[in-house]
Amino acid sequence: MGRWEPNARGRMRHAALELFAERGFEQTTAAEIAERAGVTERTFFRHFTDKREVLFAGTEQLQETMVERLGEASVARPLDAVVAAIADAASSIDLDLARPRSAVINANPSLLEREALKMVSLARAAAETLRERGVPDPAATLAAESGVAVFRAAFEVWVGDPEPTRLADRIQEALGQLRATLG
């Protein structure tokens, strides 16, 4: 990978979100994304399987980082550990990318389905990591799935906030609301 390519990757993500917003997801081609980002189609396909994966590359990264953090954290309180690991992994998410991304996904049922499966995968990875750390099931699965539910609820609030806020604050609020719900 050339040294300029991390930048090219960012340009492709921005270009894709712009084009999806302007023309719609279905009407945009990988070639158009590459052109707007100033890269060749070959470069595009070296980074992404298809135009859809431009939207989900960040989620894969989120999962990897979450698993890493959860593997190192105390799991005495499994739900808190999952939420903290996701919050940490999500701290690098850029709101200016997250907002148009959510808009594209919410407008396309097949993307919503893909997003839902990515969240299932995130929960499975968290549960698996907890089990490796000695947390038995069903506690591991419950903590993982509830932790992902907290993240998703918080994320929805965050991208919808009219003024930019901190995702970490929204996550703590959602965790508090889950506690209140169970109370």
Added chain:
Amino acid sequence: MGRWEPNARGRMRHAALELFAERGFEQTTAAEIAERAGVTERTFFRHFTDKREVLFAGTEQLQETMVERLGEASVARPLDAVVAAIADAASSIDLDLARPRSAVINANPSLLEREALKMVSLARAAAETLRERGVPDPAATLAAESGVAVFRAAFEVWVGDPEPTRLADRIQEALGQLRATLG
């Protein structure tokens, strides 16, 4: 629909699970399911879109019944309401069908994906019903997703129990474990 058909539907579900266990899901055709159930292929396709849907017809029914129960229940404690509505809807699930069904699904990644999406749909329906009943978001989403997580964790334990147990008991245990996780 002829008066004998509810019975035919049950026979098709049994026949499908038998064949999936004997030959594998991919290797079984709708025609073979119809033949073993003693119905015509036309009857099969009047009941099910394809062989995959034989496995998920019960989940659609579960969702409908859950929405109905949740629409009538007190939602002062939203998570308890979701769990009670799912437990009520799930009380008619037959363990002798649930066990081979889980075995088929766990052996096929595409069926696991489908099952995951059905659970996402179940959670969305529960959240929507809670919102209609006046529970605001994110409390509605959190209660719905955690309630479905409780159900799924309990279901896994239930189908894996060497001796038959009551699903309702497993659900109450899982709810207790979620409370303990949040403690």
